[in-house]
Amino acid sequence: MDITSDLKKAKRGAIAKAISIFENDKKESRKLIKKIFKSSGKSIVIGITGAAGAGKSSLIDKTSIQLKKLGMKPAILAIDPTSHVSGGAILGDRVRMMESTDSGTYIRSIASRGATGAISRSIRNSIRVLEYAGFNPIIIESVGAGQTEIEISHIADITVVVFNPHTGDSIQTIKAGITEIGDIYIVHKSDLDGASQLFQSVQDFIGSVEKNPVILKASSKTGKGVAEFIKELKILIANKKKEKKLSEKQRLTKELDDIILDNINEKISSVLHSNKSYSSYLKKVHEKKIDPYEAAENISKSILK
Numbered sequence: 001m002d003i004t005s006d007l008k009k010a011k012r013g014a015i016a017k018a019i020s021i022f023e024n025d026k027k028e029s030r031k032l033i034k035k036i037f038k039s040s041g042k043s044i045v046i047g048i049t050g051a052a053g054a055g056k057s058s059l060i061d062k063t064s065i066q067l068k069k070l071g072m073k074p075a076i077l078a079i080d081p082t083s084h085v086s087g088g089a090i091l092g093d094r095v096r097m098m099e100s101t102d103s104g105t106y107i108r109s110i111a112s113r114g115a116t117g118a119i120s121r122s123i124r125n126s127i128r129v130l131e132y133a134g135f136n137p138i139i140i141e142s143v144g145a146g147q148t149e150i151e152i153s154h155i156a157d158i159t160v161v162v163f164n165p166h167t168g169d170s171i172q173t174i175k176a177g178i179t180e181i182g183d184i185y186i187v188h189k190s191d192l193d194g195a196s197q198l199f200q201s202v203q204d205f206i207g208s209v210e211k212n213p214v215i216l217k218a219s220s221k222t223g224k225g226v227a228e229f230i231k232e233l234k235i236l237i238a239n240k241k242k243e244k245k246l247s248e249k250q251r252l253t254k255e256l257d258d259i260i261l262d263n264i265n266e267k268i269s270s271v272l273h274s275n276k277s278y279s280s281y282l283k284k285v286h287e288k289k290i291d292p293y294e295a296a297e298n299i300s301k302s303i304l305k
């Protein structure tokens with residue numbers, strides 16, 4: 001069955017099915033990408049990242065309502081690190097983002113299990129599905145857990161980093177990598193004690209980086225600062241739209257390279273493990289007769305000759 005006509009109509013069942021295909025079915029996803037690739041690469045992608053419980057979902061909820069008022073049609077993808085363990089987190093997001101769901105925003109959690117490369121693949125193709133269904137912008141929520149947030153910043157046009165005074169986000173715990181990725185830094189839950197102090201530290205720490213990001217204070221609970229965030233977001237969306245052709249080219253270059261390296265890696269792995277000299281060298285390494293560096297060099301030579 002061809003699901004693209006239902007996708008075009010933004011039917012929820014078709015969107016869910018298409019995303020599942022990209023997550024689980026290699027063969028079908030090759031067929032689907034052929035149909036939807038051509039029209040992809042135009043929607044603005046906004047990555048929102050931050051520690052667990054920083055209030056990302058709450059902020060996204062408020063944001064998507066405002067973006068809709070501005071005539072946009074946002075969709076939300078939540079990258080869920082726990083979804084392979086239980087459905088709890090997904091349910092949590094659904095409940096918290098109820099407001100925007102009711103007003104017709106598409107929300108979907110995708111698993112972040114497996115190799116990091118697999119997450120990127122899922123995200124890229126889920127974005128394409130949502131674009132095909134007419135959504136723009138696409139907001140990606142991810143829990144700041146190292147590699148994933150960096151990967152998402154490569155995929156997103158705009159990266160928003162959410163800090164939270166309540167969970168003990170302090171300047172000492174803010175990793176170096178995070179100062180590079182943000183277009184907007186938000187000290188969230190500004191209704192709580194410690195927010196002003198954290199805001200000051202973030203300004204001192206991040207205010208001077210070359211990218212010159214926007215630094216804001218906001219509370220989804222009281223609504224204070226949300227309008228300012230939307231204003232900054234709107235400006236960035238307009239700017240990124242102008243650069244989209246170029247950034248899409250850069251992103252496709254990265255994607256193509258990733259796919260090739262994945263393919264080669266897969267091929268080499270299977271060749272490697274059926275290789276005779278590999279097993280004999282492995283035995284020697286196990287017996288400590290040769291060190292793994294020398295063994296690897298010899299094996300590589302014999303495979304790549």
Ligand SMILES: Nc1nc2c(ncn2[C@@H]2O[C@H](COP(=O)(O)OP(=O)(O)OP(=O)(O)O)[C@@H](O)[C@H]2O)c(=O)[nH]1
Pocket residue numbers: 050051052053054055056057058059096143188189190191192218219220221222
């Ligand atoms: N005081 C205060 N609490 C907030 C604010 N925004 C969200 N919260 C609360 O913080 C908790 C976490 O909010 P979420 O929006 O689920 O946070 P999240 O970052 O999406 O959480 P995960 O997806 O689990 O990482 C909830 O209990 C919210 O009610 C805020 O501005 N102020």
Ligand SMILES: [Mg+2]
Pocket residue numbers: 056057058093141
């Ligand atoms: Mg959340």
